[in-house]
Amino acid sequence: MKINSKYVQGMAALALLASMNACKPKDAGSVVSGDAAAKVYVAPGKYDEYYNFVSGGFSGQLSVYGLPSGRLLRVIPVFSVDPEKGWGYSEETKPMLNTSHGNVPWDDLHHVSMSQTNGEIDGRWVFANGNNTPRVARIDLKTFRTAEILELPNSGGNHSSPFITENSEYIVAGTRFSIPPDDKNGDVPINTYKENFKGTISFISVDKTSGNMDVAFQLQGPGVNFDLSHAGKGKSNGWFFFSTYNTEQANTLLEVNASKRDKDFIMAVNWKMAEKLIKEGKGRKQAVKYASNRFDESTHTATSTIKNQVTVLDIRDFPGLVYMIPCPKSPHGCDVDPTGEYIVGSGKLAALIPVFSFDKIQKAIADKAFDGEYDGIPVIKYEAALYGEVKKPGLGPLHTEFDDKGNAYTSMFVSSEVVKWNVKDLKVLDRVPTYYSVGHLMIPGGDSKKPTGKYLVAYNKITKDRYLPTGPELSQSAQLYDISGDKMQLLLDFPTIGEPHYAQGVAADVIKNNSTKFFKIEENKHPYVAKGEKEAKVWREGNKVHINMTLMRSHLTPDNIEGVRVGDEVYFHTTNLEQDWDVPHGFAVKGALNAELLVMPGETTTLKWIPLKAGMYPMYCTDFCSALHQEMSGYVRVSPAGSNVPISFSTGTNTPKPDNAAVQGAAAKK
Amino acid sequence: MKKLLSLSIITLIIVAAASCGGSSDSEKTTEATTESTASTDSGNPSYDPHRGEGKFTSVDLSPTLDVAKAELGNQVSQVKCSSCHKLTDEKLVGPGWAGVTTRRKPEWIMNFITNTDVMIDKDPEVQAQLELCLVRMPNQNLSDEDARNLLEFMRQNDGVK
Secondary structure, three states: OHHHHHHHHHHHHHHHHHHHOOOOOOOHHHOOOOOHHHHHOOOOOOOOOEEEEEEOEOOOOEEEEEEOOOEEEEEEOOOOOEOOOOEOOOOOOHHHHEEOOEEOOOOOEEEEEEEEEOOEEEEEEEEEEEOOOOEEEEEEOOOOEEEEEEEOOOOOOEEEOOOEOOOOOEEEEEEOOOEOOOOOOOOOOHHHHHHHOEEEEEEEEEOOOOOOEEEEEEEEEEOOEEEEEEEOOHHHOOEEEEEEEOOOOOOOOHHHHOOOOOEEEEEEEEHHHHHHHHHOOOOEEEEEEEEEEEEEOOOOEEEEEEEEEEEEEEHHHOOOOEEEEEEEOOEEEEEEOOOOOEEEEEEOOOOEEEEEEHHHHHHHHHOOOEEEEEOOEEEEOHHHHEEEEEEOOOOOEEEEEEOOOOEEEEEEOOOOEEEEEEOOOOOEEEEEEOOOOEEEEEOOOOOOOOOOOOEEEEEEOOOHHHOOOEOEOOOOEEEEEEOOOOOOEEEEEEEOOOOOOOEEEEEHHHOHHHOOOOOOHHHOOOOOOOOOHHHOEEEEEOOEEEEEEEEEOOEEEOOEEEEEEOOOEEEEEEEEOOOOOOOOEEEEEOOOOOOOEEEOOOOEEEEEEOOOOOEEEEEEOOOOOOOOHHHOEEEEEEEOOOOOOOOEEEOOOOOOOOOOOOOOOOOOOO | OHHHHHHHHHHHHHHHHHHHOOOOHHHOOOOOOOOOOOOOOOOOOOOOOOOOOOOOOOOOOOOOOOHHHHHHHHHHHHHHOOOOEOOOOOEOOOOOOOOHHHHOOHHHHHHHHHOHHHHHHHOHHHHHHHHHHOOOOOOOOOOHHHHHHHHHHHHHHOOOO
16 A cells, blocks of 8 residues: 555656656656667676676565676575475475474565675675565575575564674664564554564674574664664774664554654664673573574585574663664665765655764764653754755655765655765765666665675666556566766666565676585485485385485486375485586476475485375476486376385386286386 | 497597507696687597597506506496496497497596586597487586596406406
């Protein structure tokens, strides 16, 4: 509903602007200049200059694009099952989607943060949030696969996440929806929000070597909505800034009731102090339940562990830990410039952009330049924290990214444009239209200490007439701009998956040489690996039948299997024996209430299948692997429950016996 | 089978002819040349059909078998080779291994199993083989040591004691 109303507003504003300002371009033809095609052309066989990791929104996945071409390189399954890759269907990946609620096969992936070292993107991991059932995922950029998913307790919707500190010490997760804490009775009237609901921010530690995440501690604050955040950097390293809305603490019709106050807050958190308090043993141990899911690359298998405790610091108990900075009208983006001095709060309903100064905030704290308290938290006087305001930037400012020349770029949702302004003098320098209703922006490195200055991508919410019609729904559209000159230049439109929210980008060189090409078969520690066809076998354990199978261009071993009975739990443990780049094999069996497997070279992956009817079941490789791919197949014979057909298996030897063809179980073993 | 046999004969002739011409091993450097561009021209003067192309220029073979190496080679072959190659002269996915160490120089074998893609694109014999098998031999990413052990295992298979 909210999007709809914004959309209507947006369209109305657009119409108004177009009618008021005849200089505004009326169609794309007038804004794309002659050399745009050359600037985005990446010749066949050549590589793009940047990787662009883009949230897949309600698809739950992470997409990877090349820039400047806008070519889709990969969709990485994260929070949602992906039958194409067997993600969430193979026995090894099912635990990744486990939560305290059970298996949750979907989520809403909004924001991405790449790991940083000294404030620069280091290309090791991408973190992403699950907004619905609060989770944070870590994607390994050697394998481009999801390596870990951590659930968050005391959280009602993980939106303000997963923003990262400049040495990847912590990523944060601020709850969008406040709720009663997990150890309290949540069965209370909804209109007791003010007394029973709390807003929680999780600080998630990241192990320097393995990348493993844990909930280090949580801050418990007033019941408000945490929207977005960014860590301080450089001089402001040690602080974290969160935008808040619904400081009215409404629990119904937020569209109206959470938009009443003239100002909400940017919440400034001294996380170094929080870290010190935790080291001193402060905080309350709270009983909770949350899942920690990790994928082990040596066994090619994920494990889900339910954890039971978290340490909580109640903000009001620790003066100096948190301050509130008034920020006009439901701030959305909360962005820190490359120097760490300027904090930009984008009040999405405001007609200006306030820019706060870290030095002034520190001085205001020292001088106690406060304007009362909010739920026991000191509120710094607006003017005491303010560096200045960008006047009349446009309508509906949402998000700000930075370039390498001291400029900021803010998306304007309602007026559908990107506005470039100078961080020092706060003067608007340029504006370009987007098509339409832009949300997030991304400049490679644009929220780090070292932004680039060549490209900006706008991720739009409404596509409308930009592509050939495809029924009522169209792919969301992204737009690439050249920002190397004084004036921004539109270069390219490209479609995205789901709804893109935040994105990150980095020079290809930071990542491409570290990419895994295959898994070494010698290092495969999967309990059911078959290292060579001699180790392929089939055996029965009660009603379970295990099949250790090898895949190699272009046959399955074994490819004739008999002795399976109706109702058996059959496990195909398939090992791809290939040791070369880009030679996955697929595996599927008729009637499986499941998906295919896609098995990387050197990997072992398992498909579970419970045959429900006696008969003959073909199985085959699904990923075209060689000229004899169509031959890469086999049969499983399924006999009725209680049948005495013995287990047998073979490849290449189970040929007709003319003298005694009808004998059951005649298949010779290898 | 007939085709395969005749191919082997041709190969033997070529190998024999080459050995008459003397070895050119001493002229070669040990530098890998895997970066050079692929050429299907069998008359490509930069390609040595006896040595193949890759990092191995000369392999010292003892007249007797190194049993330990051969056993290690056997283990590697179980994991990475035996899905497609039998130890007899029977073709499975690729040709059987029987007699390979008499048909090919040791350098050629070691280069082919470690620099597979380049040699499939350049070696006329391999290209002829591809027309029969229709499956490009995969690069199984063998270490140098694996490759040497495999060679020893192939020698054992061919009767070296």
